Amino acid sequence: MTEFGGPEALHIVDVPPQPLSPGHVRLRVRAAAINPTDTQYRAGAYTAYYPDETAPWIPGMDAAGDVVDVGEGVDHLAVGDLAMAVVVPHGAYCEELVLPGASVVKAPAGVDAVAASTLPMNGLTARLALNRMSLRPGQVLAVTGAAGAFGGYVVQLAKTEGLTVIADAAESDEELVRSLGADIVVRRGDDVADRIRAEFPDGVDGLADGSVQGPLVLPAVKDGGAVSTVRGYAGDEQRSVRVFPCLVREISQDRAALDRLRHLAEDGAVTLRVAQTFPAEQASDAHRMLERGGIRGRLVLTF
Template structure:
């Protein structure tokens, strides 16, 4: 089967097609004929070799991709699921070695897949699982009461946009950051107040909420720079493993590093995101689609910055 990956880690041009042995669904698994795979910043990190070095992966090729959508063409033996061959589904993927979403066929645990939102195409559906589940996990970990104030950095991005929309659906007040060109987008996502993004975003948030916000979701990965925006005893969700700086922790702020691998079998939550997308509470934003063999160009465009919505590879 065809996959897109790298034999030698490096720049976007390292990505190319490979033929690997076809995989089949085992017990507890389903196989997708992949139609679309979203391109995320974590994929560019994987392409560079950072994750493989951490895990000690030595195989080749290394195939990125954490989001896929397609049609189920196999259900493994002894698999308890209401999904069936022919169902159009989306799935969250934990890549390892040659197992990643940039593949013609993809085998995942049945609990990692859910039906795509009604009316959504494969490309749009592929943008939801990884970022949507990460946002869902962040809110679940912070456990805020309705009426609480949440700040979101990186609000124009995929994770940040889902954070804004999910927070509003749960009755939270949202202060979000944006560049001037993205301000209307972030307002349309539902933010109550928009402040200018940048290294001084904490001061801008404090101008709106002088006592500090109840919680903050740091989609912009600004780490210690945003701690001052949170009140004593508040909460922060981080997405790249940051566990808080001394000054922030000293004030009793609880930091929740959130990793989607903790929700990669959270089928009920993924299906809940599907329902919210169908109801219009969540926006599925596709910036541009590419044939799968143009993955290198998609990575170059993403790394150049300024992409709003997700780039998607189509198989």
């Protein structure tokens, strides 16, 4: 964007190539997944966080493509590898990126760039959410927004760790959420905390708030329990519930965590869901579709 605004603010511009520094990787981007964070950035919601940035502003936090160069000290990738990357703070909608090597790993075997691009940002945020809550096998985790990318990954990662998962879903999404591994599915809505308490009267041990309901979902969690949030909500301090805002930048250079996601995708424990692809020139149309809602899986730009 050269100005912030609606989807029409997105357009093609030329930018100079970035120099390759030691410890970095040059990626020829083939696909960039679109996330709600991108639409908010496009609209100018984050200008206060990045006051020194100047136009053009480039959205995107997920990318996949071909490694075309590696800097000194990078030994886990080679030229020609198909790789996936988390791009922090943003900038993935670009034909070529230079990124820290720790933010880039090989794409899952047998997966193309489009599918690979859907994993890094939401997968790592889900990983961070579970890390923060530190639940033990056998404990109960609630997940709101379970049909979305973040929520879906939380459900699947939680099941690999022996947690019991209760998740919300619209009626049309119930089969999807069960297929992701949820043990119990309740109807979504402002009263979801009551629905969760109906299944677990003492409250759940942890909750990942993918639907960004904030204070509405806190009553579902038992005293002393934990909540992970994705938009900065830090709780109301009215109950002894531990609230952990999770920002992917905190884990964006945890190469081991990203590589573990790759292996889980290869094993089928994590599902890569693509809803539709758009040529990069049609990014405005993709943003419009995302903002209309109802998308299951990721929209992806191709380059």
